[in-house]
């Protein structure tokens with residue numbers, strides 16, 4: 306069975322163009338140089354799952370015509386991946402149902418504390434005007450099934466902290482990582498496509514840079530690798546030409562077809 310992973314956003318935390326920047330990439334007219342904050346939509350005809358709910362969520366789901374969501378999977382709680390959580394009310398208002406949001410226990414605790422208005426409305430005073438979310442803890446590497454989609458959490462290192470990557474069938478989505486722990490490699494065998502944090506050419510403490518991401522693609526022998534979480538240092542046309550075969554710059558709206 307086929308599914309599609311649509312890249313809703315492929316930019317670093319600032320997005321590209323960046324506020325107050327006059328550089329050539331921030332002024333580029335190439336649509337592949339415009340990056341909303343990193344997020345993905347995994348979907349079949351019957352099942353629809355969001356990975357991350359950053360500050361650009363509203364624009365992303367309207368642009369891609371996402372009409373319903375069955376579950377949300379969070380990579381981690383950095384603002385560029387979480388701060389659109391309130392817009393999930395658009396979906397819960399329509400379907401009159403709470404939406405499961407899966408994340409590491411550390412992250413569900415964080416969400417409960419930082420967005421307490423969502424979880425403290427015990428008498429339903431605000432009705433469907435606030436998002437109705439059911440937090441579910443991811444426990445290590447347990448596979449989660451949502452409708453037709455088996456979703457495999459992939460623990461990642463992200464600077465001093467952690468992030469969760471996800472594998473669906475033969476495709477992996479690994480944004481925001483500075484390293485892949487040894488224990489996660491067995492979960493990443495036999496991929497046909499991988500979206501991985503690449504950021505830019507120069508190294509960064511909490512993200513893989515291009516060379517490191519390309520080395521991971523080589524180690525995992527992935528035929529097609531897409532570099533995401535891109536900064537305004539990366540002009541598409543000029544930099545795509547410098548990448549080895551099988552490695553591509555990600556851009557917003559890119560569809561990757563996978564098989565379960």
Ligand SMILES: [Zn+2]
Pocket residue numbers: 317318343383385386481534
């Ligand atoms: Zn990020």
Ligand SMILES: [Zn+2]
Pocket residue numbers: 322323326327328329330331537
């Ligand atoms: Zn710029």
Ligand SMILES: [Zn+2]
Pocket residue numbers: 381383463481
């Ligand atoms: Zn992050």
